[in-house]
Amino acid sequence: MSSFINRHRNIIDFALSSLLRRKIKNISLLGVYTLIIFVLASLIFFVHALRREAALILKNAPDMVVQRLMAGRHELIPVDYGQKISSIRGVQDVVPRLWGYYFDPAIGSNYTVMVPRDNMVQPDNIIIGTGVARVRKASVRDLIAFQAYDKTPLLLMIQQILPYESELVAADLILMSEQDFQSMFNLPKGYATDLAVSVANPRELVTVATKIAEQFPDTRPILKSEILRTYDSVFDWRGGMMIVIMSAAILSFIIFAWDKATGLSAEERKEIGILKSIGWETSDVLFLKFWEGIVISLSAFLCGVLLAYGHVFFFSATIFEHALKGWSILYPQFRLVPAIDAFQLTVLFALSVLPYTVATIVPAWLAASADPDAAMRS
Amino acid sequence: MILQPAILALLVSSFLVSLMLLYAGWYGVLILKNWDLASGSDLQLNLEKRTYLISVVLGYALVFQIFSLFLYIFTADSLHTQFVGAMCAAGSLNVNHYGYPTLLLKIANCLLSGVWLIINFADNRGYDYPLIKAKYSLLMILAPLVVLEALLQFGYFKGLHADVITSCCGSLFSAGKRSVGADLAGLPAIPMEWIFFGVMAATLISGVVFCFKEWGGYFFSAASLSTFIISAASLVSFICLYIYELPTHHCPFCILQKEYGYIGYALYATLLGGGITGLGVGALMPFKKIASLVQVVPLIQRRLTWLSMLFYLLFTILVASKMLFTSFRL
Numbered sequence: 001m002s003s004f005i006n007r008h009r010n011i012i013d014f015a016l017s018s019l020l021r022r023k024i025k026n027i028s029l030l031g032v033y034t035l036i037i038f039v040l041a042s043l044i045f046f047v048h049a050l051r052r053e054a055a056l057i058l059k060n061a062p063d064m065v066v067q068r069l070m071a072g073r074h075e076l077i078p079v080d081y082g083q084k085i086s087s088i089r090g091v092q093d094v095v096p097r098l099w100g101y102y103f104d105p106a107i108g109s110n111y112t113v114m115v116p117r118d119n120m121v122q123p124d125n126i127i128i129g130t131g132v133a134r135v136r137k138a139s140v141r142d143l144i145a146f147q148a149y150d151k152t153p154l155l156l157m158i159q160q161i162l163p164y165e166s167e168l169v170a171a172d173l174i175l176m177s178e179q180d181f182q183s184m185f186n187l188p189k190g191y192a193t194d195l196a197v198s199v200a201n202p203r204e205l206v207t208v209a210t211k212i213a214e215q216f217p218d219t220r221p222i223l224k225s226e227i228l229r230t231y232d233s234v235f236d237w238r239g240g241m242m243i244v245i246m247s248a249a250i251l252s253f254i255i256f257a258w259d260k261a262t263g264l265s266a267e268e269r270k271e272i273g274i275l276k277s278i279g280w281e282t283s284d285v286l287f288l289k290f291w292e293g294i295v296i297s298l299s300a301f302l303c304g305v306l307l308a309y310g311h312v313f314f315f316s317a318t319i320f321e322h323a324l325k326g327w328s329i330l331y332p333q334f335r336l337v338p339a340i341d342a343f344q345l346t347v348l349f350a351l352s353v354l355p356y357t358v359a360t361i362v363p364a365w366l367a368a369s370a371d372p373d374a375a376m377r378s
Numbered sequence: 379m380i381l382q383p384a385i386l387a388l389l390v391s392s393f394l395v396s397l398m399l400l401y402a403g404w405y406g407v408l409i410l411k412n413w414d415l416a417s418g419s420d421l422q423l424n425l426e427k428r429t430y431l432i433s434v435v436l437g438y439a440l441v442f443q444i445f446s447l448f449l450y451i452f453t454a455d456s457l458h459t460q461f462v463g464a465m466c467a468a469g470s471l472n473v474n475h476y477g478y479p480t481l482l483l484k485i486a487n488c489l490l491s492g493v494w495l496i497i498n499f500a501d502n503r504g505y506d507y508p509l510i511k512a513k514y515s516l517l518m519i520l521a522p523l524v525v526l527e528a529l530l531q532f533g534y535f536k537g538l539h540a541d542v543i544t545s546c547c548g549s550l551f552s553a554g555k556r557s558v559g560a561d562l563a564g565l566p567a568i569p570m571e572w573i574f575f576g577v578m579a580a581t582l583i584s585g586v587v588f589c590f591k592e593w594g595g596y597f598f599s600a601a602s603l604s605t606f607i608i609s610a611a612s613l614v615s616f617i618c619l620y621i622y623e624l625p626t627h628h629c630p631f632c633i634l635q636k637e638y639g640y641i642g643y644a645l646y647a648t649l650l651g652g653g654i655t656g657l658g659v660g661a662l663m664p665f666k667k668i669a670s671l672v673q674v675v676p677l678i679q680r681r682l683t684w685l686s687m688l689f690y691l692l693f694t695i696l697v698a699s700k701m702l703f704t705s706f707r708l
Contacts, residue, residue, distance in 0.1 A: 044383055119565070232459050233380065233540040282430050284386025290434075341636075343384070343452045350387035350449060354442060358394045362437060365431040 010070075011284065015291040018271070029260050030300055037304025037352050038254045038311070039246065039319075044344050045308055046317040047239035049336040054231040057169050058224060062095075063205055065222045066212055076191040081216060085197060088211050090204040096192030098181050100147065102174070107135050113174045115152035115181050123177045125159040131171025133161045149186045156180060195223070242320070243351070250351065254359045261363035272367055272374030282368050287327075289364035296352045305345070312337040380460065380538045389535065391446045392528035395439050401558065402432045402439075403521035406514040413510055422597050429510070433498050436517075439524070440491035444650070448482045448643075450531070451631050460540035467631035476534035485529040485650075489606075491662045498538030500662055500678055512665070549687075557700035567616035567708050574612040578694050581605045581656070585687040588659070589680055593661040595663045602656025602686055609693065611648055617697050623706040644696055652689035655682045 019026050066085065068077035075191055082094040098115040111132060121127055126144065128136075138144060146154045162170045182185070197212075199205050209221040264272075272285055311317060313336055405428045412421055442707075454467035454477065464470045471477030484547045494516050501509035582602040588598045613630045621633050621641060633642030659682045 047383070063579070084396065229460050229541060236380060236460075238381040239383050240386060242385050243383050244381065282427075286430065286434055345388045346383045346449050346452065347446070350391045351383070354391050354394060357438060358398065361398075361434060362431070365434060369427045369430060 008287070011219055011287050012291050012295075015288050015295060018084050018288070019295060022265075025260065027297065029257065030303075032253055032256060033296065033300035033352075033356065034303045034307070037300055037348065038307045039249070040243070040351055041305050041308030041344075041348050042311050042317055042320060043242050043246075044348055045312045045340060046320055046336070047235050049312065049339055051232060051235045052339050053168060053336065054235070055228060058231070059226055061224050061227065063199050063202070063224050064197040064209060065097075066195040066216075067220045067222065067304055068194075068216075068218055069220050070218065073186070074194075074198060077219070078207075079190050079192050081219070082172060082192070082195045083215060084215070085195065085212055088208055088215075089200055090201060090208050091197060092200045093198045095196045096196055097166055098178060099185070099193050100181075100185055103183070104146075107363055109135065109172070111172050111174050113176060113181065113184070115178045116175045117364060119177070121159060121175050122175045123179045124156060125177070126156045126162045127162060127175040128158055128178075129162050129170040129173040130164055130167050133158075148184050151222060154180070154184055197241060220377065250355065254355050256314040257356050258363065260357045262366070264308060264363075264367055268367070269370065269375045272370060273372045273377075276370075276372040277376065285368035289368060293357060293360055293364070301349070301353060305348070309338070309340070312336060379536045380457065380540055382453070382461075383536050384449065384456060388446060388449055388453060389532065391442055391449070392531050393495070395442050395446070398435045398439050399517075399521040399524045402435050403517055404523070405432055406517040409514050410511060410518070410553055412506075415506060426507075428664060429507070432517075433502070436491065436494060436498065440488070440495055441483070443488050443491050443524075447481075447488055448634075448646075450481065451634060453473045454633065455631055455634075457538065458537075463542050466629050466671060468629040471534075474534060474537040476530050476537060480530040480534050483523065483530060487520065487523055487527055487659060488518070488650060490523065492650075493657050494520060496654070496658035496678075496682065497661055500665065500671060500675060501680075503674040506666070506670050508668045508670050524609070549624045564687050565611055565615040567619065570608075570615040574616075575694075576606055577601070577608050578690060581690060585683050589624055589683050595679060596660055598683060598686075599656055599660025600664070602652060602659075604689070605690060606649060606653035612697075613645065615680060617700070619708065620697075620700045620704055620706060623704055624662050625708065641696065641700070645693060648689045648693040648696070652686050652693060655686035655689065658682045659686065 027235075035159075066077065066081070068075045068081070077096075079096045082096050085091060086094040097119060098114050102111045102113045113123075128138070128144075133139065136144060140158050141162060142158050143155050144158065145157065148154045156176065162173065176184070196207070199208050205223055205225075209223060212219060212221045275285060275288075311319070311346075316335060346372060399480045405425070408421075409425050413425060414422055451467050454470040457470045458464040458466050461473055463472055464473070471481060494513060497509055497516065501507060501513055541560070581598065581604075584594055584598040584601050588594050610630075613633075614628050618628055618630055618633060619625055621638055622629075631642070632638065633645065634640065635642075659679050662675050662679055662682075665671055666679075668675075
């Protein structure tokens with residue numbers, strides 16, 4: 001056993017010194033390799049962190065939302081639907097929700113306007129998200145002017161600015177009283193945007209949803225689990241699409257690595273020839289090449305992953321955010337919570353180190369199996 | 379098809395492994411047809427050089443194979459949120475008919491690749507390539523299986539369609555769709571406990587007999603294969619119940635999660651290790667009499683037997699400690 005370990009220690013020693021002897025060639029390879037891993041890792045970490053964030057946010061979402069559809073589009077729902085739904089066995093609570101979007105021509109962005117459940121906002125007051133406060137340069141007790149549905153001005157005073165922790169969900173949020181909501185949007189009486197339904201036993205959700213869909217054929221019940229599923233697949237799809245687009249870059253890198261591995265310099269050929277003539281076997285040279293590959297791959301993997309970690313979790317993935325988050329005037333500013341697990345690292349490994357290794361096996365063998373005299377003479 | 383980075387990674391790795399195996403297989407055919415150690419022809423010299431390449435290729439392929447087995451389970455697990463009724467990998471693998479066959483084939487291919495490497499190791503110890511025909515014949519079985527696995531895996535991922543909300547319809551996926559089976563049905567727990575410990579004891583005893591008396595190599599190998607299969611069935615039947623401390627949850631994949639201290643990795647690693655080394659003992663049995671291997675094969679077999687017993691013993695200790703140190707009783 002110890003002779004086995006010693007043999008490999010010596011080969012690793014030789015591999016390291018041989019890598020250092022060809023600094024320029026190996027540093028250029030390491031640089032490109034690190035770059036590829038950095039881009040892939042940033043993408044994988046970012047998508048995973050966003051998925052996680054979405055799941056955390058939706059934890060507090062209602063179990064089920066019932067929307068009304070008309071001509072295939074979302075319509076206002078009569079509040080008395082809610083009374084009938086609450087009589088279905090198993091339904092714990094039905095709350096009509098009032099919310100909508102307001103376009104602010106002054107800064108060209110959309111706000112989400114909502115009436116909170118527990119009358120936490122006094123009439124003529126609003127509570128705003130940090131994003132709104134930022135773009136309107138407003139602080140508590142300032143007045144903000146809105147335009148009502150009939151173009152009449154509506155002046156509302158800022159009662160509170162939501163804490164920074166809620167930035168990701170509430171950057172563009174404005175909470176107002178029901179009375180102000182009515183004067184802003186003039187919703188018909190007895191209607192709500194949708195209904196939030198809570199069910200005591202989560203196992204009964206599907207049954208309750210089926211009953212609602214049967215009793216009110218013009219409605220669409222949406223379960224929280226379905227929203228989560230949709231988010232998951234949207235993020236997966238975006239991540240996957242980016243990787244498909246990047247596959248051209250990965251392929252170019254593989255060709256680059258193949259080219260570097262096959263294009264042995266005369267000096268390297270000679271070196272292998274000398275090694276073989278002094279008693280190294282083909283398998284020893286193969287081990288040498290194997291350890292060289294491991295050193296390069298692990299260094300690139302480590303550097304790439306560390307750089308990507310900084311990029312995603314300290315700099316909020318500046319390079320990818322626009323492609324992956326979608327577009328908006330009023331971006332939430334948020335720092336993602338670092339979350340990396342073995343799964344992402346394994347995926348990253350399979351997408352980068354594995355193709356690199358496969359691309360270098362045959363060149364390594366070609367170098368190792370050359371005849372010593374021919375190698376030295378070349 | 380769901381376009382997820384992990385799925386792309388699996389497709390890429392399977393494609394690469396298949397490519398490597400096909401390449402090796404092509405030279406395998408040439409070796410089986412033209413190998414003649416007495417000849418000094420160009421072809422023969424070239425083939426002798428190629429055997430190094432093929433050993434390296436298969437060494438990597440085995441590592442990738444084990445890697446892709448775990449990645450496959452992980453990916454199936456991460457996909458479960460996208461299917462109605464799926465609670466973990468057990469549910470996602472049930473989404474279409476290719477999920478479980480792919481998994482079984484991946485396990486079988488891991489075992490076969492391991493056995494191939496053991497034969498290759500023994501072959502390299504002999505000076506006259508004594509097992510060359512045997513190992514390339516095994517490659518002829520392994521290569522098509524790996525390609526089949528890649529195809530089945532592609533079929534599985536291609537047939538996945540997430541149950542997402544669409545804006546055009548008001549129907550409810552969760553109600554209208556057939557829910558995927560969320561759990562596996564296990565064999566009855568109490569008889570399986572007896573069978574598991576019985577087979578394990580038989581394997582360990584036969585291993586000790588083989589090591590000291592050099593008798594019953596085939597029996598030990600067969601026993602360790604049975605132990606592998608019965609342990610896998612026991613994982614579903616009763617071992618998982620003790621780990622989850624739930625009498626109904628039979629999933630063999632959730633034990634790989636953090637919540638259970640990643641104990642699944644230790645269980646699967648020891649099980650695979652025990653299976654591969656145990657099978658290796660039987661695979662080397664026919665070659666004990668070959669002149670250049672007379673000294674080598676018994677030594678390798680003894681080491682493999684000890685290793686196999688060690689792996690299985692560790693597996694049993696893990697299982698028994700879980701059964702003893704939990705308040706859960708069946």
